[in-house]
Amino acid sequence: MISRFNTVTSFGRVISVRGSLARVGILAPGEMPVSDLRATVGRFISIRCATTTTIVAMITEVTCEHQLSSDEYIATASVDLLGEISGGERAKFQRGVTNYPTIGDAVDLITAQDLRTVYAPSGSDQINIGNLQQDRSVIAYVDVEEMLSKHFAVLGSTGVGKSTSVSLLLNEILQARPNLRVFLLDVHNEYGRCFGDRALVLNPRNLKLPFWLFNFEEIVDVLFGGRPGVPEELDVLSEIIPMAKGIYTQYQNSDRIGLKRMDPRSGGYTVDTPVPYRLVDLISLIDERMGKLENRSSRIIYHKLISRIETVRNDPRYAFMFDNANVGGDTMAEVVSHLFRLPANGRPMTIMQLAGFPAEVVDSVVSVLCRMAFDFGLWSDGVSPLLFVCEEAHRYASADRNIGFGPTRKAVSRIAKEGRKYGVFLGLVTQRPAELDATIISQCNTLFAMRLANERDQALLRSAVSDAAANLLSFVPSLGTREVLAFGEGVALPTRLRFKEVPVHQLPRSEATIASVPSVAAGHDMHFVSAVLDRWRGATSNRDVPSDPGGGSDRPAAARLMTPVEAPMLQPSMGLDPDRFSLLKKPLR
Structure with missing residues (x-):
């Protein structure tokens, strides 16, 4: 029976093929080294086809329960066909199988050289993370x-x-x-x-991490300590926050170009637009609304909301968010x-x-x-x-x-x-x-x-x-x-x-927190960041923004990445003097 197949001593032979799966009959030991007898799950094998191609497969199951009637095989193994090595002297591995094995093709445990071909780095983007368990030399x-x-x-x-x-x-x-x-x-x-x-x-x-960078859901989660928010208080916040952003922006603009004070409701910001606002303005707006209520029982909602804001603001654990919360500065x-x-x-x-x-x-x-x-x-x-x-x-x-x-x-x-x-x-x-x-x-x-x-x-x-x-x-x-x-x-x-x-x-190890703050980035990269932020903000506000004059994009101009010529014109705000906004320190009545 052996004479029908390749006479070279092999680990086994292909006995069935189905799609990407095959079964291999494992031959009796013969003269094979003891190390080659360990045919177990996870080991790679090579199948020598009639062409110059070598198919790489992996053993997924080994059993002797369903042996063939012949005494030729001591066990059978199920294998998954994974890829193939071709190219002769310049061997190269590729995933997938183009030439399927046939019944009787010789099967061997894969050699170290074939493994190196499979795992050879194909470019500079390859990183070395360890060694194969099957062969530590690879x-x-x-x-x-x-x-x-x-x-x-x-x-x-x-x-x-x-x-x-x-x-x-x-x-x-x-x-x-x-x-x-x-x-x-x-x-x-x-x-x-x-x-x-x-x-x-x-x-x-x-x-x-300034509090005004948090969107509405995130700031609510902070104010309510991770618990669901009170609907009445959330309604007030959702109306007041955009107004507080408008107040900050209008005073910033009026200080720069002398504009008259406008209605903060016309700012066009949403609760999620990442622009600055001050807690003093937020509380003043809530206080203003509360003062207009005739029913004292209705004021409890506003009192509680102010209390929540003040409690979190004064908690030293939240200093990373609320430090300089009333100073302003973009x-x-x-x-x-x-x-x-x-x-x-x-x-x-x-x-x-x-x-x-x-x-x-x-x-x-x-x-x-x-x-x-x-x-x-x-x-x-x-x-x-x-x-x-x-x-x-x-x-x-x-x-x-x-x-x-x-x-x-x-x-x-x-x-x-x-x-x-x-x-x-x-x-x-x-x-x-x-x-x-x-x-x-x-x-x-x-x-x-x-x-x-x-x-x-x-x-x-x-x-x-x-x-x-x-x-x-x-x-x-x-x-x-x-x-x-x-x-x-x-x-x-x-x-x-x-x-x-x-x-x-x-090696990772638990440790005390490490304080290391380098200097703030400066240079032309800041202009690039500012240009990106302009697009970012433009996408989350509903202000009237002129269209792209270049006609090359359907995005508004504020949402278009500035060119290297335009970018230097956009200067980030490096902080504003709080004394310029003394009017905002008083409740709005």
Whole structure:
């Protein structure tokens, strides 16, 4: 019977083919080394076709329960056909199979040389993250472009080396892409020392995130401490905030060009337009309305609202939001430049340490940061790419719509669905993928799965992996520390690998918050930021804006990115003297 096939000693032979699947009869040991007898799940094999092509497949099942009647085979194995090596001396690997095997084709365990061909770096965008578990001499590379542009996720239970792996990936990405900006949400304050002088570390003590950058849902969440707002008070706020923005803008303009005072209602701002306003104006407007009420019982709503605002304003934990809340000054350009490293000034990465923030406002702060990251990418046409890494992602984008803060989930989801079009990439890190919104994780096309013991987490992972070798996931509960199954566009093949050792100074560890505030960005980049902000604001206000005189776009002029000639004409406001607005210190009666 053996004479019908290739007489060269082989590991086995193809006995059936169906689509991307095949079955292999494993031959009796013969003269094969003992090491070659370990035909088990996860090992790669090569199938020698009649052409010069070698098909690469992976064993997904081995059994001796359904052996053929002949004694020729000691077991049978099911394999997934993954790709093929062709090209002779200049061998090259490609995914997919163009030449299918036939019955009787010889099968061997893949050689180290073939593995190196499969995982050989195809360009400068490849980063070295570790070694194959099957053959430690073969380096595992990841394609940075594919990993970033189509988002990625790192999944794993606590204690499996997840944080260390994130540090490794981000350090390698920064080395390969020095001009890429990275923003990391550090939930447990453990990454502060992992990136040396390449990262700016922010925390409540050195962060300046003005309250007027929060949209309506976010500021309500802050004022009501994460609880649902009182409808009557929300109605008042939704009417008063746009008026407060109009008051600030009209006095700013009147001081500059001598305009008469106008009705603040005609400003055309919405509650979500990111322009400054002052708390003193907000409270004065509420007080003015309260003074016009004849029924004293109706004034309770206004008293409570003022009390909420004053309580939060005077809470020292909220100083990062309300510091200089009554001084004024349009600092949005400086804030955006500082947060998202424009220019980077040698520090392309921002680490936002969240452990020191009041628990009631963490969700709102994350929502603001995600939303601003996406909106800046949108209104800058993605000219400065940003990687937004979300640690403990299930906390902000829960699968249960009744848990968490809706705007935060919406902001993360927006980056996941549309961010790649505007140069905003997403990296998710979570220990409970089953609790993460399935729509969001489905947008991540490169997955690094470390040990997961929970059955629900494993089930979600199985549904998210589209590769033919999804059977590899049976290894997930038994993976060792630093071991990972890598799937998706960023890797050549679904692979079980081991992350390489991380230098001691890059190891994450919980620590006290680090205060390091560099000087505010200056130079021509500020004009670029200001031009983007003009478009951004124009998209969220309903003022009459002249059309683009160039006729090249249907966007209003305020929503059009300025040319290098126009950009220097837009000067950001660097702060205003509060004494100029003494009239606003008095209640409006």
